[in-house]
Amino acid sequence: xxxxxxxxxxxxxxxxxxxxxxxxxxxxxxxxxxxxxxxxxxxxxxxxxxxxxxxxxxxxxxxxxxxxxxxxxxxxxxxxxxxxxxxxxxxxxxxxxxxxxxxxxxxxxxxxxxxxxxxxxxxxxxxxxxxxxxxxxxxxxxxxxxxxxxxxxxxxxxxxxxxxxxxxxxxxxxxxxxxxxxxxxxxxxxxxxxxxxxxxxxxxxxxxxxxxxxxxxxxxxxxxxxxxxxxxxxxxxxxxxxxxxxxxxxxxxxxxxxxxxxxxxxxxxxxxxxxxxxxxxxxxxxxxxxxxxxxxxxxxxxxxxxxxxxxxxxxxxxxxxxxxxxxxxxxxxxxxxxxxxxxxxxxxxxxxxxxxxxxxxxxxxxxxxxxxxxxxxxxxxxxxxxxxxxxxxxxxxxxxxxxxxxxxxxxxxxxxxxxxxxxxxxxxxxxxxxxxxxxxxxxxxxxxxxxxxxxxxxxxxxxxxxxxxxxxxxxxxxxxxxxxxxxxxxxxxxxxxxxxxxxxxxxxxxxxxxxxxxxxxxxxxxxxxxxx
Numbered sequence: 228x229x230x231x232x233x234x235x236x237x238x239x240x241x242x243x244x245x246x247x248x249x250x251x252x253x254x255x256x257x258x259x260x261x262x263x264x265x266x267x268x269x270x271x272x273x274x275x276x277x278x279x280x281x282x283x284x285x286x287x288x289x290x291x292x293x294x295x296x297x298x299x300x301x302x303x304x305x306x307x308x309x310x311x312x313x314x315x316x317x318x319x320x321x322x323x324x325x326x327x328x329x330x331x332x333x334x335x336x337x338x339x340x341x342x343x344x345x346x347x348x349x350x351x352x353x354x355x356x357x358x359x360x361x362x363x364x365x366x367x368x369x370x371x372x373x374x375x376x377x378x379x380x381x382x383x384x385x386x387x388x389x390x391x392x393x394x395x396x397x398x399x400x401x402x403x404x405x406x407x408x409x410x411x412x413x414x415x416x417x418x419x420x421x422x423x424x425x426x427x428x429x430x431x432x433x434x435x436x437x438x439x440x441x442x443x444x445x446x447x448x449x450x451x452x453x454x455x456x457x458x459x460x461x462x463x464x465x466x467x468x469x470x471x472x473x474x475x476x477x478x479x480x481x482x483x484x485x486x487x488x489x490x491x492x493x494x495x496x497x498x499x500x501x502x503x504x505x506x507x508x509x510x511x512x513x514x515x516x517x518x519x520x521x522x523x524x525x526x527x528x529x530x531x532x533x534x535x536x537x538x539x540x541x542x543x544x545x546x547x548x549x550x551x552x553x554x555x556x557x558x559x560x561x562x563x564x565x566x567x568x569x570x571x572x573x574x575x576x577x578x579x580x581x582x583x584x585x586x587x588x589x590x591x592x593x594x595x596x597x598x599x600x601x602x603x604x605x606x607x608x609x610x611x612x613x614x615x616x617x618x619x620x621x622x623x624x625x626x627x628x629x630x631x632x633x634x635x636x637x638x639x640x641x642x643x644x645x646x647x648x649x650x651x652x653x654x655x656x657x658x659x660x661x662x663x664x665x666x667x668x669x670x671x672x673x674x675x676x677x678x679x680x681x682x683x684x685x686x687x688x689x690x691x692x693x694x695x696x697x698x699x700x701x702x703x704x705x706x707x708x709x710x711x712x713x714x715x716x717x718x719x720x721x722x723x724x725x726x727x728x729x730x731x732x733x734x735x736x737x738x739x740x741x742x743x744x745x746x747x748x749x750x751x752x753x754x755x756x757x758x759x
Contacts, residue, residue, distance in 0.1 A: 235496065236563030236564075237324075237327075240505040240531075241505075241509075241531040243501050243502075244509035244510050244531075248509075250448070250457065255448065255454055255458060256439075256440065258454055258457075259461060259462065262455070262462040262670075262674075266674075267463075267466050270466075270468045271468060271473065271493070272490055273631050275480075275489065276477075277292060278480075279477050280296065281296065283481075286577060287475055287576075288309065288310065288573040288577055289570060290306035291306070291573075291574065293305040305629050305633065306734075307727070307731055308625060308629070309470075309626060310571050310574050310730055312471055312622045313567040314726075315619070316615075317567040317594055318594050318600075321376065321560075324379045324557060324560035324561060326375070328375045328379060328557045329369070329371075329374070330556075331550055331554045333369060335550045337546060338370065339539075339546075343541055348533045352528070352532045352533050354370065355372055356608065360605075361603060361606045361715075376602055380598060382561070383564055383565060384587060395565045407504070417432070417512045417515075420511075420512065430516065430518045435510065435511030436507070436511050438511075438519060439507075452681070453677075463623050464623070466493075467566075468627050469622075469627030470570075472570055483650045485651050487652075487653055509530065510522065513530065513535060513538055517538065535549075572587065574737075578740070578741075597614070601614065604719075609715045613716045614719055614723065616700055618723060621678075624675045625675075631668055631671065640663055683698060683701060684698070704717060
């Protein structure tokens with residue numbers, strides 16, 4: 228349940244609908260499911276397998292597991308991103324989590340009934356998050372984000388302190404059913420919308436569903452490299468592959484546990500919440516009230532925090548359903564954020580010998596600095612966007628690629644295949660052997676190359692008349708002839724570099740410790756999780 232809670236998060240109910248609205252075609256869904264079959268599910272099997280093998284040798288952190296498997300002095304550094312990625316993502320993820328809680332309470336208080344004009348909701352979001360200027364989110368009021376960040380930051384650390392079984396697992400056991408019940412209530416309301424305005428018959432529920440699912444010009448859609456890039460990126464983000472979370476949780480399992488079925492169950496739960504619930508609530512509801520013109524090209528935050536509040540304002544019972552929607556987002560966010568520090572805690576416990584209390588305090592101080600940077604330097608959400616891009620996107624792609632290469636080429640597909648099936652009630656189809664060894668790594672590297680070409684070097688995704696121009700990701704750091712470098716982006720990169728070097732030094736010291744005294748193998752009873 229903790230793994231399912233980690234996977235089901237804001238990506239399901241915000242990011243996925245945002246991409247579906249942006250690309251507005253069933254072609255995106257075809258690319259999405261292709262990426263799921265060729266990247267998502269195979270890497271999930273690989274990550275669960277590698278994690279359990281590492282756990283059988285007494286390691287629970289990415290660095291420790293790669294140290295045990297690769298058997299090279301540099302092996303432990305392959306797991307460095309398994310510590311850094313979830314910790315950095317946590318820094319801005321809980322800021323967004325605070326937004327969700329704040330919007331839920333403001334809906335409940337009636338503060339988000341701002342009429343039918345789109346500008347009012349955009350202005351509210353700008354004011355609430357501080358996107359208009361740095362520092363303005365620090366007001367400690369119901370209409371600002373800082374109060375809610377303090378609440379969710381403290382709540383997360385309190386739950387994480389109590390360990391996996393008594394803390395994270397318990398919250399997920401209650402939170403996941405509550406999340407699904409709320410989502411079903413919202414889905415029923417959306418599916419009964421019909422045609423709210425008889426004067427606009429084209430803005431109907433059925434046309435909203437068609438906007439998302441109808442393939443239209445499949446060939447033209449699938450020929451767009453950016454569509455494949457977006458689909459593959461969403462699969463990575465939504466399944467938490469490459470985050471370092473699954474590999475840590477899997478390390479507490481034994482050979483009696485069915486990791487093949489467990490990974491498929493987690494994937495299926497995530498896809499149900501994402502496609503069936505998240506996609507069918509957000510996009511059709513927005514289309515029904517605003518039409519295609521109101522949602523086409525919308526990004527994640529635009530659709531979730533600006534468009535949907537406007538939709539709820541025009542809907543019967545909108546205040547209640549607005550509260551439920553953002554409560555849903557908050558529950559989805561907290562079940563994910565609770566898992567993000569566990570890889571770091573596992574490393575600090577086995578790599579430095581810290582107790583759980585000390586580990587939580589250590590990570591709490593680091594993430595508090597990062598979250599404050601994201602909250603304070605909020606103009607244009609520049610700090611959030613910078614960390615998300617270079618760690619939450621680039622870092623995740625690199626870590627996922629390293630993981631599948633270690634599974635397929637270092638551990639070996641045949642050995643990994645055998646290890647994966649210990650305790651398994653079902654068998655992985657043999658067709659996934661060549662997929663894991665050849666297709667998945669090639670697909671990942673190709674997608675990552677497209678990503679760098681488009682989002683870093685500014686390729687226009689044209690093969691006939693290609694153009695390259697450095698994107699804002701680069702010009703923010705080096706500036707241009709017309710515009711100086713962005714100091715907030717530079718500060719964030721310096722912060723990332725300092726933390727990375729510091730953690731790398733710790734991992735180096737831990738490697739010496741592991742070489743002298745390998746951790747003991749875990750017990751096989753119910754006391755496997757590192758709860759205090």
